[in-house]
Amino acid sequence: MAEEKKSILDDFKVVQGESQKSGRVFKLAIIGTGWIADAYANDINKMDDVEVIALADLIDGKAEKFAKKWGWEGKVNYYPSHKELIDAEKDNLDGVIVSTYNRTHAECSIYALNAGLNVICEKPMCVTLEEAVEMRKAEKKSGKVLTIGFQPRMDPNMKKLKAICESGVLGKIYYIQTGGGRRRGIPVPFGTSFIEDKTAGIGAMGDIGCYSLDMVLNAIGYPKPLTVTGYVSDYFGKDPEYIGFKERNHPEYADKFGVEDFAAGFIRLEGGIMLDFRIAWAMNLDTSGDTIIMGTKGSVRVPSTECWNGSIGGPMKIYTEVAGSQVCTEVPVLPPLKEGNFAAKIRAFLKAIEEGGKAPVPTDQIIINQAIIDGIIKSSKAGKEVEIDIPEI
Numbered sequence: 418m419a420e421e422k423k424s425i426l427d428d429f430k431v432v433q434g435e436s437q438k439s440g441r442v443f444k445l446a447i448i449g450t451g452w453i454a455d456a457y458a459n460d461i462n463k464m465d466d467v468e469v470i471a472l473a474d475l476i477d478g479k480a481e482k483f484a485k486k487w488g489w490e491g492k493v494n495y496y497p498s499h500k501e502l503i504d505a506e507k508d509n510l511d512g513v514i515v516s517t518y519n520r521t522h523a524e525c526s527i528y529a530l531n532a533g534l535n536v537i538c539e540k541p542m543c544v545t546l547e548e549a550v551e552m553r554k555a556e557k558k559s560g561k562v563l564t565i566g567f568q569p570r571m572d573p574n575m576k577k578l579k580a581i582c583e584s585g586v587l588g589k590i591y592y593i594q595t596g597g598g599r600r601r602g603i604p605v606p607f608g609t610s611f612i613e614d615k616t617a618g619i620g621a622m623g624d625i626g627c628y629s630l631d632m633v634l635n636a637i638g639y640p641k642p643l644t645v646t647g648y649v650s651d652y653f654g655k656d657p658e659y660i661g662f663k664e665r666n667h668p669e670y671a672d673k674f675g676v677e678d679f680a681a682g683f684i685r686l687e688g689g690i691m692l693d694f695r696i697a698w699a700m701n702l703d704t705s706g707d708t709i710i711m712g713t714k715g716s717v718r719v720p721s722t723e724c725w726n727g728s729i730g731g732p733m734k735i736y737t738e739v740a741g742s743q744v745c746t747e748v749p750v751l752p753p754l755k756e757g758n759f760a761a762k763i764r765a766f767l768k769a770i771e772e773g774g775k776a777p778v779p780t781d782q783i784i785i786n787q788a789i790i791d792g793i794i795k796s797s798k799a800g801k802e803v804e805i806d807i808p809e810i
């Protein structure tokens with residue numbers, strides 16, 4: 418019992434350590450002033466050591482409206498795209514936030530890195546493996562920080578899951594099931610940027626599937642994927658009768674729908690591990706199942722959330738055998754960070770800039786996440802298993 422308490426306190430020390438201020442003022446710009454940029458602005462306004470000095474958006478007047486909403490009028494310069502912003506402001510900036518839709522993550526991040534800027538790029542890293550490779554090359558050439566915006570990583574419960582896997586209590590891990598889903602949850606409250614191919618490029622996998630993959634792959638140290646058999650479908654998104662479109666009086670969203678609303682993959686990982694993954698923006702089912710990590714000495718079950726968003730849905734359970742008895746241990750849920758996971762991810766980025774250190778959510782890991790998504794799409798198109806080949810960078 419005393420041992421358990423100590424490890425919980427240790428978790429908090431790690432987390433709080435990531436969130437400490439450094440004493441300098443960081444100058445940032447936001448590229449893409451849409452929905453998730455609000456989350457950045459909300460947290461940055463609570464940080465007295467961060468200043469946003471420039472905003473860019475492709476949509477005329479959107480950045481100006483955004484500045485007004487967050488009380489930044491007169492304090493920021495506006496630009497019509499990432500290029501003008503970076504060309505004009507690169508010498509004044511410590512880094513940029515790339516909060517554009519998926520299709521422009523790669524070009525914005527690469528342009529910023531080439532200009533010598535640190536980058537926090539929203540998840541998913543990008544759309545294709547080829548783009549991820551180019552981002553990694555630009556990052557390496559620049560020597561700057563490129564981190565990907567997976568804030569669930571900051572959750573003490575995620576850190577606990579990783580600690581459980583690393584403790585050896587599970588023995589050799591050989592099978593993992595992960596994913597999640599929503600009964601009716603295609604995200605269109607703010608328009609179509611999540612569902613059109615020209616803006617999103619990937620659907621449920623880029624929105625929420627990448628979280629499930631990150632949860633388990635980060636927990637076990639991101640082993641390389643070798644092959645994948647993938648399947649994607651769009652039965653709900655292509656249906657003009659889909660309730661989420663009808664309720665908003667936008668049955669035409671079905672014509673615009675150009676990504677997957679469901680994906681499944683069977684992925685062979687290095688080290689003899691099989692990963693079984695599925696993700697749904699919409700399905701005729703309550704849940705597509707909890708996450709389970711099975712090992713030769715023990716297994717862990719991570720309850721899913723009703724509306725999958727990358728967070729742990731309840732107490733994790735560890736199943737083991739002790740002195741000939743089959744036992745199940747419930748892991749107490751750790752309280753959330755006071756500042757929130759999103760603020761902690763911004764802090765972790767600032768800390769990496771300050772220390773010139775490794776990105777908190779590094780691309781040598783997330784390229785694997787992207788390669789799996791890419792492999793599922795390629796395998797689904799080909800109708801057969803495909804090999805995953807991630808070039809050394």
Ligand SMILES: NC(=O)c1ccc[n+]([C@@H]2O[C@H](COP(=O)([O-])OP(=O)(O)OC[C@H]3O[C@@H](n4cnc5c(N)ncnc54)[C@H](O)[C@@H]3O)[C@@H](O)[C@H]2O)c1
Nearest residue numbers: 449451452453473474475498499517518519521539540610
């Ligand atoms: N971390 C999270 O919890 C979380 C939550 C939601 C969305 N996201 C991610 O954030 C990204 C953006 O999502 P959103 O809902 O804010 O989308 P959005 O469509 O509301 O906003 C994106 C904005 O980027 C702008 N843009 C695109 N390319 C640009 C460029 N080259 N230069 C300047 N502006 C550009 C668009 O005009 C648009 O206004 C997505 O990749 C999504 O996956 C992350």
